[in-house]
Amino acid sequence: MGFTRGRRSQAERDAITVEIGYALLSAAFAGAVVFGAVAGPALLFDLPGPVAKALLGSGIVLAAVLFAVRTVSVLLRFGHEGGSQPSQPGRTSPDS
Structure with a gap:
């Protein structure tokens, strides 16, 4: 999403909110899966x-690192892809 000097529109604020929520939820899920895979045997077996x-x-360290990396990567990708949307709905970009 491109950064502008003026105020953001409601649609831009909504898109940012949705992207932050997606980043946090997907990172939490990925961290939980890694924690379960690494620490699961310690919890299940004696x-x-x-x-x-x-x-x-x-498991705790890997889950925390994965959470941070996933969150940052999703938000950075969102920030860099903002200009790739066509200007008019139903139209494709010239480079597509």
Whole structure:
């Protein structure tokens, strides 16, 4: 979405709000899946103490990193793709 010097329209504010919500929800889902995949065995099976702690710690760290990376990547992609929409509905861009 292109940045303008003036005030944003309601449609632009709505698009930003939806994109932020999508970024946070998709990042939370991805983080939960990674946490479950890494720390799941420690929660399901009776593993030795150090192994269980390592899996839980790794799951938390990986989930947090993935959450941050996913959120930032979605929002940056949204910011860079703002100018690619055609100016009139039903029309394609000249480079499409």
